[in-house]
Amino acid sequence: MRQEKKIAFIHRYGLEGWTCCGGHAVPAMVDQLSPVAEVHFIGPESSEPENEKLRGKLHMHLLPWTFDRSNPKHKWTKTLRFYLALPGIGRRCRKMGIDFIYWEETLPLGTMILRKFYGPNIGVMVMDFFARIYTEGKPGLHGLRNWVERMDCKSWQKLPVVYTHVEFAKKFLVERGVQADRIHVVPNPCDHSKFHPVDDETRKTTRNKFGFSDDDLVLSHHGILHPNKGNDWILRRMAELRDDLPNLKYLLIGDGPEMAHLKKLAEQLHLSDRIVFTGWLPSEKALNQALASSDIGLVMRIGQETDHFHMTDTLNHEMACGKPILAVQLEGIAEFIDNQTNGYLFPPEQPEIFCDKLKQLAASPAKRMQFGAAALELSKRICNYETCAKKTIDPILRHVQEGTGGA
Numbered sequence: 152m153r154q155e156k157k158i159a160f161i162h163r164y165g166l167e168g169w170t171c172c173g174g175h176a177v178p179a180m181v182d183q184l185s186p187v188a189e190v191h192f193i194g195p196e197s198s199e200p201e202n203e204k205l206r207g208k209l210h211m212h213l214l215p216w217t218f219d220r221s222n223p224k225h226k227w228t229k230t231l232r233f234y235l236a237l238p239g240i241g242r243r244c245r246k247m248g249i250d251f252i253y254w255e256e257t258l259p260l261g262t263m264i265l266r267k268f269y270g271p272n273i274g275v276m277v278m279d280f281f282a283r284i285y286t287e288g289k290p291g292l293h294g295l296r297n298w299v300e301r302m303d304c305k306s307w308q309k310l311p312v313v314y315t316h317v318e319f320a321k322k323f324l325v326e327r328g329v330q331a332d333r334i335h336v337v338p339n340p341c342d343h344s345k346f347h348p349v350d351d352e353t354r355k356t357t358r359n360k361f362g363f364s365d366d367d368l369v370l371s372h373h374g375i376l377h378p379n380k381g382n383d384w385i386l387r388r389m390a391e392l393r394d395d396l397p398n399l400k401y402l403l404i405g406d407g408p409e410m411a412h413l414k415k416l417a418e419q420l421h422l423s424d425r426i427v428f429t430g431w432l433p434s435e436k437a438l439n440q441a442l443a444s445s446d447i448g449l450v451m452r453i454g455q456e457t458d459h460f461h462m463t464d465t466l467n468h469e470m471a472c473g474k475p476i477l478a479v480q481l482e483g484i485a486e487f488i489d490n491q492t493n494g495y496l497f498p499p500e501q502p503e504i505f506c507d508k509l510k511q512l513a514a515s516p517a518k519r520m521q522f523g524a525a526a527l528e529l530s531k532r533i534c535n536y537e538t539c540a541k542k543t544i545d546p547i548l549r550h551v552q553e554g555t556g557g558a
Contacts, residue, residue: 156188156551159249161240162256163233165197165218166206171435172220173464174255176340179540181208187548191249193240195229198222212243221431223408230258237261241268250551253543255314257281259299262306274312274547276337277320280457284379287455304328312546317483320460335546338487339467340539341530345435346471348527349443357444361427367400368513371445371474373438374465376407381453381479381499383409383416388502388509390420395506396513401426402445404438439472446519447512448474448526450484454499459483470530475512475522477505493525 160177162169170177184190191210198219214236218229241264244252252269254261255276262275282299286292304327307313313334315321321334349357355365363369374380382403392399403413403426410428417426432438442448448469452458459482466484469476476494478484488494495508512519 156250156548157191157248158184158188158547158551159191159193159244159247159252160209161193161252161254163194163218163230163258164220165195165199166192166209166211167199167202168197168218168220169194169255170202170205171199173339175342175345176536176540176543178202178205179536180544181205183540183544184548188250188551191247193243194218195233221406234258234261234264237264238268241265241270244269251547253547257303260302262310263302266306266309271309271311272550273310274314275307275310276314276316277307277324278316278460280460283457284455287457300327311550314543315460316462317460317486319482319486323460335542337539337542338534339462339464340536341467341471341534342536343471343531346439346468347443348473349440353440354444357440361402361429361441363400363402363427363444367398368396368447369400369402369445370447370449370477370509371402371404371442371469372449372451372465373404373442373468374463376403376405376409376413378409379453379455379458380409381451382413384453384499384502385449385451386413386416386420386422386426388505389422389425391502392506392509395510399425399509399513402429402441403427404429404432404441406430438468442468442474443472445474447509448472448476448494450476450478450488452479452481452499454479454481462487467530467534470526471534473523473527475519476526477508477512487529493522493529 164172181190185208189210191212193212195214196217198217216229216232219225251272253274257275257277257279259282262273266273282296286296307324308328311333313324313329315334315336316339318336321336324334325331376382389399389401414428417423432441450463450466461483466476466478466487476488478488478494478496480496480498485496488496490496497505497508
């Protein structure tokens with residue numbers, strides 16, 4: 152009788168795309184699982200550099216395409232291909248005798264499809280409610296949205312293990328019938344060997360590269376430039392603060408559909424000399440150096456209903472870099488940012504509070520240092536990837552070894 156359990160990871164971004172985008176705990180998960188289980192990965196190739204060491208510890212089953220996260224078209228075309236592949240993935244896993252599938256993303260109806268063709272032993276990370284995101288402001292589509300959410304919740308109710316990044320998302324799921332004891336809250340993991348404070352020389356060199364002086368107050372943010380990130384809101388506040396904070400600069404890292412609009416808006420507001428649009432940086436090292444060389448870490452969303460379900464990787468990385476945080480007041484983010492301890496929160500509908508908090512941080516280097524140290528301490532304590540990996544795999548191992556939970 153076979154003793155060693157078989158665990159499969161699946162992801163539409165490919166292995167390296169996943170580990171670079173929220174999956175920092177994956178190598179530790181594989182290391183912790185390998186002594187007691189056979190670990191598989193199923194997904195496409197990734198445009199990121201191949202991680203030979205990690206692949207050597209996995210049984211790789213590659214789908215016949217490559218996912219490039221920097222290509223906006225792939226978010227639609229390659230996601231559709233992954234949807235179409237889900238029945239085959241489920242059947243393949245069942246044929247291989249996979250005991251459990253871990254899927255760290257939330258595609259609408261995806262769990263229902265996978266469960267139909269594989270079975271119930273699935274764990275998913277519920278974080279993006281895409282049906283809500285893409286139908287907000289479109290009441291004609293709310294009936295379809297509600298149906299999709301009902302189907303998803305019914306699928307999650309039948310799973311033995313469900314994960315969220317924040318307690319607020321867990322509460323949302325419990326209210327919709329998912330058993331609380333099956334939901335495990337695991338903060339966004341961070342590899343602190345990749346995201347960390349930098350020394351003075353690196354800070355100075357990095358700031359010089361972007362055109363910042365030692366006297367500039369640099370606000371940093373990174374991520375896809377999408378309307379729900381509210382960067383146009385930030386640019387308008389910067390215009391309002393031009394006289395009060397003449398040395399304020401904005402380091403905006405990333406790319407996306409909002410890039411052209413934001414550049415045009417910066418010109419209209421006469422801010423072109425105060426904002427650096429970097430596009431996507433070439434490596435995590437470059438991203439770390441950029442974030443760690445700024446003065447204040449910004450976390451911004453416009454306050455859509457779905458924005459409350461996240462910690463965000465932006466917050467995760469900025470805390471790890473030891474930055475004082477200026478964050479929009481959303482339920483998930485507020486679980487990590489405590490006013491007057493590691494940063495300030497501001498309501499997205501009250502720009503005057505944002506401006507006031509930013510001026511307070513600008514006026515007090517000591518407070519920025521105090522908040523940054525507290526943010527780094529919290530990040531190391533709750534977001535380190537070893538701890539997050541253990542919180543993720545322990546429920547899986549309990550289920551496959553003891554048959555706990557699930558139907």
